[in-house]
Amino acid sequence: MGSYIPSTHDEQKQMLAALGLDDFRELYRDVPEQMLLDHPLDLPAGMSELEVSRTIRALAEKNRRFHTVLRGAGAYDHYIPSIVKYIPAKEEFLTAYTPYQAEISQGILQSIFEYQTMVCELSGMDAANASVYDGATAAAEAAAMCRDRKRRVTLVSAAANPDIINTVRTYCYGTGDEMRLIPEKDGKTDPEAMRALLDESVASVILQQPNFYGLFEHTEQLSALAHENGTMVILSCNPIALGIMKTPRDQGADVFVAEGQPLGMPVGFGGPYLGMMATTSAHMRRLPGRIVGQTVDDKGNRAFVLSLQAREQHIRREKASSNICSNEALCALTASVYLSVMGPQGLAEAAKQSMSKAHYFEQQLCRLPGVRLIHEGEFFDEFLTALPKREAVLSRLSESGILGGLPLKDGVLWCVTEKVTKQQLDEAVSIVKEVLAE
Amino acid sequence: MKLIFEKSVSGRGCSILPPCDVESASLPYGLERQNPPALPEMSETDVSRHYSELCRQVHGVNCGFYPLGSCTMKYNPRIDEELAALPGFTDVHPLTPAEDAAGCMEVLALAKRYLCEISGMADMTFQPAAGAHGEFTGVLLIKQYHDARGDKARTKIIVPDSAHGTNPATAAMCGYQVVNIPSAPDGCVDLDALQKVLGPDTAGLMLTNPNTVGLFDRNILEITRMVHEAGGLCYYDGANLNAVMGIVRPGDMGFDCIHMNLHKTFATPHGGGGPGAGAVGCKEFLRAYLPQSSLMQEPGHLQVRAFCGNFLVVVKALAYLMMLGAEGVPQAAENAVLNANYLMQRIKGTFRPAFDRICMHEFVLDLSEFKKQTGVSALDVAKSLIDYGMHPPTMYFPLIVHEALMLEPTETEGKQTLDDAAEVFRSLYALAHSDPERMHKAPHNTPIGRPDEVRAARNPIVRYVPA
Numbered sequence: 001m002g003s004y005i006p007s008t009h010d011e012q013k014q015m016l017a018a019l020g021l022d023d024f025r026e027l028y029r030d031v032p033e034q035m036l037l038d039h040p041l042d043l044p045a046g047m048s049e050l051e052v053s054r055t056i057r058a059l060a061e062k063n064r065r066f067h068t069v070l071r072g073a074g075a076y077d078h079y080i081p082s083i084v085k086y087i088p089a090k091e092e093f094l095t096a097y098t099p100y101q102a103e104i105s106q107g108i109l110q111s112i113f114e115y116q117t118m119v120c121e122l123s124g125m126d127a128a129n130a131s132v133y134d135g136a137t138a139a140a141e142a143a144a145m146c147r148d149r150k151r152r153v154t155l156v157s158a159a160a161n162p163d164i165i166n167t168v169r170t171y172c173y174g175t176g177d178e179m180r181l182i183p184e185k186d187g188k189t190d191p192e193a194m195r196a197l198l199d200e201s202v203a204s205v206i207l208q209q210p211n212f213y214g215l216f217e218h219t220e221q222l223s224a225l226a227h228e229n230g231t232m233v234i235l236s237c238n239p240i241a242l243g244i245m246k247t248p249r250d251q252g253a254d255v256f257v258a259e260g261q262p263l264g265m266p267v268g269f270g271g272p273y274l275g276m277m278a279t280t281s282a283h284m285r286r287l288p289g290r291i292v293g294q295t296v297d298d299k300g301n302r303a304f305v306l307s308l309q310a311r312e313q314h315i316r317r318e319k320a321s322s323n324i325c326s327n328e329a330l331c332a333l334t335a336s337v338y339l340s341v342m343g344p345q346g347l348a349e350a351a352k353q354s355m356s357k358a359h360y361f362e363q364q365l366c367r368l369p370g371v372r373l374i375h376e377g378e379f380f381d382e383f384l385t386a387l388p389k390r391e392a393v394l395s396r397l398s399e400s401g402i403l404g405g406l407p408l409k410d411g412v413l414w415c416v417t418e419k420v421t422k423q424q425l426d427e428a429v430s431i432v433k434e435v436l437a438e
Numbered sequence: 439m440k441l442i443f444e445k446s447v448s449g450r451g452c453s454i455l456p457p458c459d460v461e462s463a464s465l466p467y468g469l470e471r472q473n474p475p476a477l478p479e480m481s482e483t484d485v486s487r488h489y490s491e492l493c494r495q496v497h498g499v500n501c502g503f504y505p506l507g508s509c510t511m512k513y514n515p516r517i518d519e520e521l522a523a524l525p526g527f528t529d530v531h532p533l534t535p536a537e538d539a540a541g542c543m544e545v546l547a548l549a550k551r552y553l554c555e556i557s558g559m560a561d562m563t564f565q566p567a568a569g570a571h572g573e574f575t576g577v578l579l580i581k582q583y584h585d586a587r588g589d590k591a592r593t594k595i596i597v598p599d600s601a602h603g604t605n606p607a608t609a610a611m612c613g614y615q616v617v618n619i620p621s622a623p624d625g626c627v628d629l630d631a632l633q634k635v636l637g638p639d640t641a642g643l644m645l646t647n648p649n650t651v652g653l654f655d656r657n658i659l660e661i662t663r664m665v666h667e668a669g670g671l672c673y674y675d676g677a678n679l680n681a682v683m684g685i686v687r688p689g690d691m692g693f694d695c696i697h698m699n700l701h702k703t704f705a706t707p708h709g710g711g712g713p714g715a716g717a718v719g720c721k722e723f724l725r726a727y728l729p730q731s732s733l734m735q736e737p738g739h740l741q742v743r744a745f746c747g748n749f750l751v752v753v754k755a756l757a758y759l760m761m762l763g764a765e766g767v768p769q770a771a772e773n774a775v776l777n778a779n780y781l782m783q784r785i786k787g788t789f790r791p792a793f794d795r796i797c798m799h800e801f802v803l804d805l806s807e808f809k810k811q812t813g814v815s816a817l818d819v820a821k822s823l824i825d826y827g828m829h830p831p832t833m834y835f836p837l838i839v840h841e842a843l844m845l846e847p848t849e850t851e852g853k854q855t856l857d858d859a860a861e862v863f864r865s866l867y868a869l870a871h872s873d874p875e876r877m878h879k880a881p882h883n884t885p886i887g888r889p890d891e892v893r894a895a896r897n898p899i900v901r902y903v904p905a
């Protein structure tokens with residue numbers, strides 16, 4: 001019943017007649033008869049907009065709503081300023097294709113150029129691409145970009161997010177290259193183990209800062225080790241933390257990657273998210289994906305274009321640096337709007353508050369019997385604790401509208417953002433206390 | 439127009455966060471940032487106006503006809519946006535226990551049911567975030583299948599020379615040697631050329647059908663049979679599925695796995711380059727190799743990104759599919775094909791179609807003769823169309839047609855739009871003979887004229903640096 005076809009039945013007839021045809025089926029004369037579907041699709045009949053709206057709203061209502069989210073592990077529930085939702089919803093931004101036709105795409109091209117600049121500002125790098133799919137693919141693409149004929153092996157810290165590790169493993173399986181895991185020690189990348197794994201076949205090492213357990217890594221020390229071996233350093237950072245944390249470049253990274261979701265995108269059951277990538281001038285031409293460059297038009301005015309396309313699949317085909325073409329442009333726009341609204345102070349504030357509240361929560365939780373930090377060391381806005389009666393605690397929190405930390409093999413990984421108030425944290429602590437006292 | 443950084447005023451800002459209500463924690467010594475990032479400092483009015491100004495310099499599907507071949511620029515329903523923005527979806531953390539995310543799980547299950555039925559596949563993953571990402575996922579299914587059988591000799595993927603550039607790039611990312619085979623003159627697979635390269639080293643074939651010149655390959659059953667006989671598998675690039683959905687199924691053509699571009703065929707918006715969603719379907723025997731998130735699902739599988747993909751894009755596609763339903767899906771395909779044929783018919787007599795026969799959802803014009811006569815290139819015609827409020831067609835693709843313009847009107851354009859577009863083409867044909875100079879300099883009414891791309895590549899400026 002539902003349809004977005006403007007032509008009326010009569011118009012369709014006229015158009016068929018103009019082609020000398022009577023019936024739609026004659027348009028499919030090249031399709032071998034025996035292959036044509038001889039029955040209607042086994043699907044429900046079409047619906048009106050109102051019916052679809054009802055049906056899908058009912059599905060949304062089947063999901064449980066939590067007023068407090070204390071879970072991160074790769075998806076972060078930060079506050080999204082209202083305007084950040086409205087600007088990318090403008091139809092021109094929303095519906096345009098990739099800006100191949102620069103003359104009628106300056107708005108998108110300039111927004112990407114601005115996004116690239118902001119990514120460089122956050123990371124201390126010289127050049128960023130227009131985005132890749134998410135933080136995990138950004139790491140995998142970065143590993144590919146660091147390989148050359150002699151150096152093929154990628155080291156990945158075992159203290160990185162498991163989805164990042166497994167995505168890198170998958171991309172390595174694709175090209176037939178080796179990925180080696182650097183063991184963790186007390187929740188952090190073990191420098192001795194890393195030193196032992198470094199040899200002249202190692203192209204890059206992937207570290208996460210703060211890491212999967214929320215802990216700050218000794219990135220400068222680890223980067224120095226890698227560089228001594230001629231190995232490039234890929235650093236995956238929480239972009240909110242970069243409001244207050246030393247830039248990836250200053251921490252020794254050659255390539256910066258990030259999951260950009262915390263910059264104004266909802267957790268959205270996993271996507272769409274934003275893969276951020278940036279590097280130094282020396283490696284700019286090895287970046288995968290689209291890059292917008294500044295130039296002039298035929299009158300000498302500033303103009304923006306998709307640039308350095310000689311790296312890309314539509315020109316290089318099997319020799320391209322990656323097969324990526326569609327990226328996450330609208331999410332990059334979202335991040336730009338978020339960063340513009342927050343500004344340097346606002347971003348620093350979001351970072352400080354997330355960190356402060358996580359520390360407050362950790363102190364309160366760890367006063368309870370049997371709850372303690374599993375790892376020593378400084379953390380950002382996530383931390384791993386031992387938690388007695390884990391299932392009971394998480395389920396009681398859930399009944400009270402609180403999504404508790406993520407249960408892992410040896411503990412629970414908690415996350416607190418600036419969105420959560422002290423009162424909400426106190427409520428969560430008192431529920432945990434109650435269950436533990438039972 | 440000014441960059442956002444050029445509008446920034448030190449000390450300006452928006453009021454977003456309240457003061458912190460707990461004691462302040464600080465970073466470990468030595469890890470503090472030395473200088474704050476030079477992000478824009480703006481009032482909310484500044485931000486709003488800046489992006490409104492940018493927005494006015496973008497041609498969206500909402501602005502006018504957008505016959506960009508191979509990209510299926512159909513109308514993107516607003517209701518789909520509204521539903522995907524429901525807090526009941528946007529606020530669900532991907533690591534929410536399954537029982538608390540029952541609605542999301544049902545969205546994925548329903549979308550899978552619709553798309554498996556349309557594609558003729560047994561199972562599906564929504565993890566891939568775009569078409570090329572879907573190709574990567576699909577070819578990894580093929581690779582895992584051969585590896586699991588211990589069949590290490592299969593090192594080659596066959597790709598026709600008419601294929602999208604992503605196909606060979608994907609095969610290379612999967613460690614395969616790419617064997618390019620020449621197409622027959624009509625862009626279809628040359629069976630002899632295919633037979634010559636098939637053998638015990640064949641891992642598979644990647645194919646788009648209808649192909650990139652907009653023709654349905656009549657020999658498709660023969661092609662997939664030949665590849666299977668050689669022990670290879672067949673991968674369907676779903677970029678052109680809009681022509682045949684609900685009419686003929688890739689599964690019935692003999693394909694083993696497929697990606698579908700939800701952002702083309704199923705009406706989710708392109709967002710200026712993304713996000714898309716590249717759902718990958720497969721036959722039963724490949725099901726075990728589908729990727730899974732090690733955090734969200736089972737560890738021990740491959741995975742191509744975090745979590746389960748661009749979920750909110752899947753919500754939009756599902757809303758669209760529910761609206762169309764069993765009868766609406768083939769109707770959309772039929773009208774996409776009708777519109778393409780009608781527009782080709784109306785343009786014919788001026789610009790020459792590369793293949794003068796019934797096409798599928800898109801067709802290619804060959805301007806090589808026209809260029810010889812007038813000196814006006816496909817690029818000039820494309821740029822001139824902009825002055826008439828149209829987005830240009832895809833240019834210089836597929837590579838097997840010279841001076842190519844590829845037009846895909848889609849089913850969401852009416853007869854009047856097509857008639858008007860045909861008139862524009864006719865006027866430009868005449869203009870090329872009377873005033874070619876004007877076309878060399880087109881477009882004339884845009885915020886910028888033609889940009890100097892060579893300069894951008896030679897002297898890359900890829901970020902703003904304050905003067």
